[in-house]
Amino acid sequence: MVRMVVAPLVVLVAAAAVLGGATAQLRDGFYEHSCPRAEQIVKHYTQQHIPHAPSVAATLLRTHFHDCFVRGCDASVLLNATGGSEAEKDAAPNLTLRGFGFIDRIKALLEEECPGVVSCADILALAARDSVGVIGGPFWKVPTGRRDGTVSLKQEALDQIPAPTMNFTELLQSFHNKSLDLADLVWLSGAHTIGIAHCNSFSERLYNFTGRGGPGDADPSLDPLYAANLRRTKCPTPTDNTTIVEMDPGSFLTFDLSYYRIVLKRRGLFQSDAALITDAAAKADIESVVNAPPEVFFQVFARSMVRMGMIDVKTGSEGEIRKHCALVNNH
Numbered sequence: 027m028v029r030m031v032v033a034p035l036v037v038l039v040a041a042a043a044v045l046g047g048a049t050a051q052l053r054d055g056f057y058e059h060s061c062p063r064a065e066q067i068v069k070h071y072t073q074q075h076i077p078h079a080p081s082v083a084a085t086l087l088r089t090h091f092h093d094c095f096v097r098g099c100d101a102s103v104l105l106n107a108t109g110g111s112e113a114e115k116d117a118a119p120n121l122t123l124r125g126f127g128f129i130d131r132i133k134a135l136l137e138e139e140c141p142g143v144v145s146c147a148d149i150l151a152l153a154a155r156d157s158v159g160v161i162g163g164p165f166w167k168v169p170t171g172r173r174d175g176t177v178s179l180k181q182e183a184l185d186q187i188p189a190p191t192m193n194f195t196e197l198l199q200s201f202h203n204k205s206l207d208l209a210d211l212v213w214l215s216g217a218h219t220i221g222i223a224h225c226n227s228f229s230e231r232l233y234n235f236t237g238r239g240g241p242g243d244a245d246p247s248l249d250p251l252y253a254a255n256l257r258r259t260k261c262p263t264p265t266d267n268t269t270i271v272e273m274d275p276g277s278f279l280t281f282d283l284s285y286y287r288i289v290l291k292r293r294g295l296f297q298s299d300a301a302l303i304t305d306a307a308a309k310a311d312i313e314s315v316v317n318a319p320p321e322v323f324f325q326v327f328a329r330s331m332v333r334m335g336m337i338d339v340k341t342g343s344e345g346e347i348r349k350h351c352a353l354v355n356n357h
Contacts, residue, residue: 051341056148056170061140065152065170071132072156080279083157084220085125090154091214091334092120093147095204096186098338100175101146103183104129104351117183122224126352129153133351146351147172151335161220163281164324166331173345176354190227190296194305197298204337206330212311213330215302216323218294219285221273225261228271228295232257233264247300249292271295283323286312 057064076083093103096114104126107113114120129149136144148170159165188200201211231245232253244253260271272278273295274285285294290312294300303309315323346355 052169052171052336052339054167054169057140057144061136061143063139064136064144064148067135067139068132068149068152069156071135072153073160075128076157076160080161081220081222082125082128083161083163084217084222084278085123086128086150086154086157087217088221089123089125089129090150091217092123092183092187093150094334094337095188095200096182097175097177098340099147099151099172099335100338100340100345101150101172101348101351102175102178104146104150105175105178105354106352107178107180108354112180113178114180114183115178117180117187119187119189120183129351137349142347142349145172145174145345145347147174147339149351155331158220158281161279161281163220164328166328168332168335171339171341173340173342174348174351175340175345188298190223190298191230192298192301194301194308197301198305204334206333206337208305208307209311209326210330210333212302212308213323213326214334215299216285216327218273218299219281219283220278222270222278223273223295224267225269225271226265226267228297229261229264229266231295231297232261239264245297245300247292247297247304252291252293273299283316283320286316286323290316 089103090099092114093099093101096102103114103120103123105113105115107116115123115126129146132149132153133144133146136149148168151168151172152170155166155168186200186203188197192200197211198208201207206214231248233239233241233243235243235245237243241254241257244250256271261269274280274282274288277284288294289299289302290309292300292303294302302312315326349355
């Protein structure tokens with residue numbers, strides 16, 4: 027049973043707009059009068075540069091996700107630490123994010139075109155969408171009008187970003203806290219089709235799952251042959267924190283269904299990947315989409331991206347339009 031597959035995406039966007047009070051103020055073409063070329067500039071820059079660095083698509087998608095889960099989609103993850111307090115980007119889940127310079131360069135182009143008009147939050151949402159499109163993934167409407175937050179706290183990122191060690195109940199609660207549902211959890215996890223992971227983010231599953239330690243203490247939910255292969259060829263020590271492993275080996279630069287096939291084979295790198303098939307409804311969704319045309323996954327992923335992009339957005343007079351995405355404005 028795949029949820030809400032058949033409705034046209036345009037209708038889904040309209041439906042998503044009523045998820046919360048402020049979100050209704052987002053709209054398609056928000057900048058059509060104030061900065062008519064805004065979306066075109068983001069798209070052109072993304073199309074120009076992602077082909078030369080296709081792995082950046084995954085990090086932009088992840089940055090957008092991590093941003094929306096803390097204080098809503100307000101670009102708070104882009105802010106640098108100030109005044110001695112650490113920011114979201116200093117939290118462990120965000121230390122491997124890249125692409126900040128990519129967003130900064132788009133922001134500079136837009137500031138040249140229309141100073142003080144286009145928010146960093148909208149740039150991040152648009153660039154994430156456009157970069158996925160460049161590598162052959164789905165397209166989704168991005169209603170705009172988000173404004174930028176002025177607060178970024180490391181602890182909030184630690185508390186609110188779903189962890190790779192979470193079980194299904196914890197994951198679902200984390201998504202429910204952001205007004206997202208089981209379907210959103212299943213389909214947004216599909217972003218791992220273009221993801222990479224560092225060994226230290228899953229090495230406990232290989233070497234120290236129960237705390238006893240050693241290769242014999244692997245997570246039993248991970249395919250043992252795959253675990254042995256990872257220990258032998260990718261992560262030979264439990265303390266490796268630099269080696270990168272493809273989450274979707276063989277097609278990690280291709281937006282496709284193979285991530286879900288890997289999960290069904292018990293070869294997802296994270297406990298949170300394995301958790302998806304511990305719930306009957308989630309597993310049924312995965313099995314149905316794996317056996318459907320790729321367009322079905324594209325549509326449900328797009329629907330969930332629209333919903334995620336509207337979490338607790340700031341609109342109207344809330345927040346500000348930052349002049350530089352890493353810094354709050356001087357008032």
